Amino acid sequence: MKPPPPPLTAEEQATYEWQMWIDGFGEEGQRRLKGASALVSRCGGLGGPVAYHLASAGIGRIVLAHAGNLKPSDLNRQILMTHDWLGKPRVECAARRLRELNPRLEVEAVPENVTPENAARLVGEVDIVFDCAPLFEERYAMNRECVRQGKPMIEAAMYGTEGAVTTILPGRSPCLACLYPETPAQWKRQFPVLGAISALAAAVAAAEGVKQIVGLGEPLAGVLLYYDALRMSFHRIPFARRADCPVCGTPAAGRKGQ
Amino acid sequence: MRISMTYFAQIRRAAGGDTETLELPAGATVADALSAAAAAGHSADFRALTLAPDGAPHANLIVLVNDQPAARGRPAPLREGDRVSLFSPVAGG
Numbered sequence: 001m002k003p004p005p006p007p008l009t010a011e012e013q014a015t016y017e018w019q020m021w022i023d024g025f026g027e028e029g030q031r032r033l034k035g036a037s038a039l040v041s042r043c044g045g046l047g048g049p050v051a052y053h054l055a056s057a058g059i060g061r062i063v064l065a066h067a068g069n070l071k072p073s074d075l076n077r078q079i080l081m082t083h084d085w086l087g088k089p090r091v092e093c094a095a096r097r098l099r100e101l102n103p104r105l106e107v108e109a110v111p112e113n114v115t116p117e118n119a120a121r122l123v124g125e126v127d128i129v130f131d132c133a134p135l136f137e138e139r140y141a142m143n144r145e146c147v148r149q150g151k152p153m154i155e156a157a158m159y160g161t162e163g164a165v166t167t168i169l170p171g172r173s174p175c176l177a178c179l180y181p182e183t184p185a186q187w188k189r190q191f192p193v194l195g196a197i198s199a200l201a202a203a204v205a206a207a208e209g210v211k212q213i214v215g216l217g218e219p220l221a222g223v224l225l226y227y228d229a230l231r232m233s234f235h236r237i238p239f240a241r242r243a244d245c246p247v248c249g250t251p252a253a254g255r256k257g258q
Numbered sequence: 259m260r261i262s263m264t265y266f267a268q269i270r271r272a273a274g275g276d277t278e279t280l281e282l283p284a285g286a287t288v289a290d291a292l293s294a295a296a297a298a299g300h301s302a303d304f305r306a307l308t309l310a311p312d313g314a315p316h317a318n319l320i321v322l323v324n325d326q327p328a329a330r331g332r333p334a335p336l337r338e339g340d341r342v343s344l345f346s347p348v349a350g351g
Contacts, residue, residue, distance in 0.1 A: 046351040134351045159267045159348040180318045184347040186268055186307050191350040198351065226345060228266060230276070237320060238327055
């Protein structure tokens with residue numbers, strides 16, 4: 001049983017006043033955010049702005065998981081990074097920037113990417129997961145653990161001028177393996193990316209997460225929101241749970257796969 | 259009949275463009291349209307992204323016909339003027 005959300009200090013009341021004016025948000029919603037924790041994997045072009053929006057909105061705790069050191073080619077989109085940090089661990093720079101924005105925020109910087117080995121531990125530490133990883137193996141590992149542990153997962157992804165977001169609510173919505181049942185063999189680690197395009201998916205994902213924590217509106221569950229900035233077209237694509245999904249389907253119908 | 263195709267994500271790159279028009283026989287399905295497009299000179303990636311080895315649409319492929327999701331497995335035959343949109347998985351961050 002999760003404890004009741006903590007009260008707000010006078011400083012927090014002043015900081016978050018404008019978002020508490022949103023219908024249905026209020027002080028109760030802000031307290032829920034303060035009492036909530038999120039895993040963000042990774043903190044690049046998607047995860048960076050996701051974490052930044054969560055931090056500015058007043059979430060209580062963020063676990064950032066991202067291995068490796070900052071490279072020049074990260075700087076076109078990874079807005080939590082700074083030029084002086086080149087060659088040093090990305091996740092430390094991201095944590096520093098988040099604390100500068102919100103000194104009340106508790107940040108755990110994990111210098112690892114999510115793997116099948118650490119997914120259970122990382123997902124187990126938080127209330128909600130933001131999947132911003134560039135490899136399907138990481139995404140499927142988080143999906144499996146979120147379904148197993150009953151944690152919501154906001155799934156955000158992009159390619160070139162396009163982006164996609166959906167919200168996975170275990171037991172209530174299809175999961176990532178329902179959407180993509182086979183590991184995409186054609187996906188390459190290096191992909192075209194413009195920072196504004198990934199930031200757009202990140203903003204949608206952060207909004208979905210805040211909605212989920214606060215209890216606002218309707219989630220993008222069973223719907224893939226897909227946009228193409230070349231034409232600024234937005235598509236709401238419904239998708240269904242698969243009875244034979246090896247992750248969230250009926251156990252007897254399970255098959256080898258994700 | 260004439261069918262318009264719109265490609266997204268890696269399919270777009272494999273097709274070398276975001277749209278094309280196909281001339282297909284009456285009764286053609288989405289799988290027929292994909293096979294025709296794949297045979298029209300697109301890269302090998304196009305076939306790998308859109309079609310399963312048995313010639314059915316790939317399990318990961320999202321297909322919209324006139325902006326409505328097409329049933330996976332056995333989509334209904336296409337009709338003159340239909341707009342088919344194809345999306346492959348993305349994971350970029």
